Amino acid sequence: MKKKGLTIVILLLLCVAIACIPLLTIKDSEFGGADGQAEEAITAIDPDYKPWASSILEPPGGETESLLFALQAAIGSGVICFGLGYLTARHKYRSAGQTE
Template structure:
């Protein structure tokens, strides 16, 4: 296969992986915190939390931190892959010089 064809197929797969869950999953994207709160309320309706948070951050803060964590993880993985590829290429060029 040509490189352009492979690149196009990979790009199509990435787009489908991003779009299909948004199209197929209906309803609210509630997090684990909401599900845990609902379960606790169902088990013990008179439960009161031990403490209240000192500061209540805006709701988009959680998604921003999650996106930051994903970006840092992807950057670290990309760096490691590039490091190993660079070492492999360097060792192959050294072997060809000898």
């Protein structure tokens, strides 16, 4: 059990390093989204292109868009963590029931 815990800690630290190292080493860079890059590429290919679809709900500012994205990420991680907790508890209680 000790070895498994150590492996988990090492993997978590590796995940944090993979996420943080590019942010710390790349200076003066702009981390834009894929939407902006796609718009630039389409405009470069065909300057007269007119989009055939538009957003149903346009957020009032960048902060609102950021908030909605963070909320979406929080809900998604909550669902995933709930599922993992449920599966872990189910396995634990099944194992406990077999030993009795």
